[in-house]
Amino acid sequence: MIDVVAGRVIADPVVIAVDGRITAAGPAASTAIPAGARRIDLPGLTLLPGLIDMHVHLSGDPTIGGYRGLEYARSFSSVISTAFAKRTLDAGFTTVRNLGSGGLDDIGLKQAIEGGYVPGPRIVPATYAIGATGGHCDATEFQPEIHVDTPGVADGPDAIRAKVRQLRKMGAEVIKFCGTGGVFSKTTTVGAQQYSQAEMDALVAEAHMLGLKVAVHAHGTAGINAALRAGADTIEHASLADDESFALAKKNGAWFSMDIYDDDYILAEGAKNGVFAESLEKERQIGLKQRQTFQRSVKAGVRHVFGSDAGVYPHGTNALQFAKMTEWGMTPMQAIQAATVNAGEALGRTADVGAIAPGRYADIIAVAGDPLTNIAALQTVAVVIKGGVVHKDARSIAGGTR
Structure with missing residues (x-):
C-alpha cells in the first residue's frame, strides 16, 4: 500500500x-x-487512495469539436456525461473537480450519482465558468448578429461579485474563471489577460468570503501573476508562468494544475474531430512551452495537483498524464501525491479524500x-x-x- x-x-x-x-x-x-x-x-x-482529477469537463466529448456541437440537442451533453462519469470512476478517479459545464450539467450529474441513479466519482462542481465579454469563457465562435446565451459572462467588479453569488446559489462548490485567452476559443490570443487586477481581486474576495476555492484558467504570464496576486487557489494550465509566478504561488500557497498530456491528443486527433484550425495553431504554440514550464516549476518547488482537462481528451484515459508528469520532472511518488494527498488539500477536503x-x-x-x-x-x-x-x-x- x-x-x-x-x-x-x-x-x-x-x-x-x-x-x-x-x-x-x-x-x-x-x-x-x-x-x-x-x-x-x-x-x-x-x-x-482513490485518485483525484482537479480539472475535468464530464459533459465534454473531445470527438465533437468546433461547430459539430451545433448538431446536438442541448440535453445531449447531460446524457453523455453519465457514461463519461462511469468511465472516469472505472479508471480509478473517485473524486473530480468539474471546472465548467453548460446547463448546470455537473449539478444534475452530481445529484444523480449521489442518489444512486448512475455510477460516478464524487463531483466538486463549478457550474458555469465566469469570463469577460469576448473572452475565453464567452461564445466567440459566432458572428456578432447571432445571439448566444452566455450565463457565465460578467464585466466589472460589482457584476463579477454578483455572478459569484449567483453561481453559489446554483450549487457551485468551486468558482472557475477565465483570466486569459485559451486554445479552443476563437478570436482570443492564448496568453492575453482578460480580467483586470481589480476584477480578479473582487472575484476572489467574494468567493473566499463565501467559503469557495477559486480556480483560474490562465495560460499567459500577466494573467497568471494577476490571479496569484488576487489570491487564486489553483492556476489551471499555467503554460507561460515565470519565476515571479513561481515565487507568488509559493508565497500565497497556490497550486499549479497543468494538463501536460492533452497536447499529444489535440495535435494527433484535433483536426479530424473538428477542432478549429486556429485552435490547432495555438496548441502548437503553447504545448511544448507548457511542458517546459511544468519542468521548471517542479524544480522551483511549486506545489502541484493533478488536472488533466479530460473532455479535451477522452474520459477514462485521465491516467495517461502520469507518464508525462514523470517524463517532465516529477518522481512517481510526486505524481501520485499530486493526484491524492495534494489534491485533497487543495480542495480543502483532507477530512474526506486524498489518502x-x-x-x-x-x-x-x-x-x-x-x-x-x-x-x-x-x-x-x-x-x-x-x-x-x-x-x-x-x-x-x-x-x-x-
Missing part, C-alpha cells in the same frame, strides 16, 4: 472501513481485523505491479472501491480470480 502522506510503502497492509469510512490502515501484523468483518482480499496488487487514512472515505484502488517503478500501471486499474463499496473488480477479466 502506498502511504501518500508519509511518502512510503507499507507491505502486507490491512484497511478497515465502517459505514464507508476508514477506521484503521496499516501493516497486517499490527492492525486487528474485527470479528465478522467482510474481507476483500487483493493478493499481488498495490493499493492506493488511505482513518476518518477519510474508503476510496481505494488497486493496480497490478508497482506504480513507483512503472507509473503506467495506473492506466489499468483492477479494483475500484468508493465509499467502501466495490464498484469495479476486473481481476477475472485479467485472468485472475475474485
Whole structure:
C-alpha cells in the first residue's frame, strides 16, 4: 500500500472501513481485523487512495469539436456525461473537480450519482465558468448578429461579485474563471489577460468570503501573476508562468494544475474531430512551452495537483498524464501525491479524500505491479472501491480470480 502522506510503502497492509469510512490502515501484523468483518482480499496488487482529477469537463466529448456541437440537442451533453462519469470512476478517479459545464450539467450529474441513479466519482462542481465579454469563457465562435446565451459572462467588479453569488446559489462548490485567452476559443490570443487586477481581486474576495476555492484558467504570464496576486487557489494550465509566478504561488500557497498530456491528443486527433484550425495553431504554440514550464516549476518547488482537462481528451484515459508528469520532472511518488494527498488539500477536503487514512472515505484502488517503478500501471486499474463499496473488480477479466 502506498502511504501518500508519509511518502512510503507499507507491505502486507490491512484497511478497515465502517459505514464507508476508514477506521484503521496499516501493516497486517499490527492492525486487528474485527470479528465478522467482510474481507476483500487483493493478493499481488498495490493499493492506493482513490485518485483525484482537479480539472475535468464530464459533459465534454473531445470527438465533437468546433461547430459539430451545433448538431446536438442541448440535453445531449447531460446524457453523455453519465457514461463519461462511469468511465472516469472505472479508471480509478473517485473524486473530480468539474471546472465548467453548460446547463448546470455537473449539478444534475452530481445529484444523480449521489442518489444512486448512475455510477460516478464524487463531483466538486463549478457550474458555469465566469469570463469577460469576448473572452475565453464567452461564445466567440459566432458572428456578432447571432445571439448566444452566455450565463457565465460578467464585466466589472460589482457584476463579477454578483455572478459569484449567483453561481453559489446554483450549487457551485468551486468558482472557475477565465483570466486569459485559451486554445479552443476563437478570436482570443492564448496568453492575453482578460480580467483586470481589480476584477480578479473582487472575484476572489467574494468567493473566499463565501467559503469557495477559486480556480483560474490562465495560460499567459500577466494573467497568471494577476490571479496569484488576487489570491487564486489553483492556476489551471499555467503554460507561460515565470519565476515571479513561481515565487507568488509559493508565497500565497497556490497550486499549479497543468494538463501536460492533452497536447499529444489535440495535435494527433484535433483536426479530424473538428477542432478549429486556429485552435490547432495555438496548441502548437503553447504545448511544448507548457511542458517546459511544468519542468521548471517542479524544480522551483511549486506545489502541484493533478488536472488533466479530460473532455479535451477522452474520459477514462485521465491516467495517461502520469507518464508525462514523470517524463517532465516529477518522481512517481510526486505524481501520485499530486493526484491524492495534494489534491485533497487543495480542495480543502483532507477530512474526506486524498489518502488511505482513518476518518477519510474508503476510496481505494488497486493496480497490478508497482506504480513507483512503472507509473503506467495506473492506466489499468483492477479494483475500484468508493465509499467502501466495490464498484469495479476486473481481476477475472485479467485472468485472475475474485
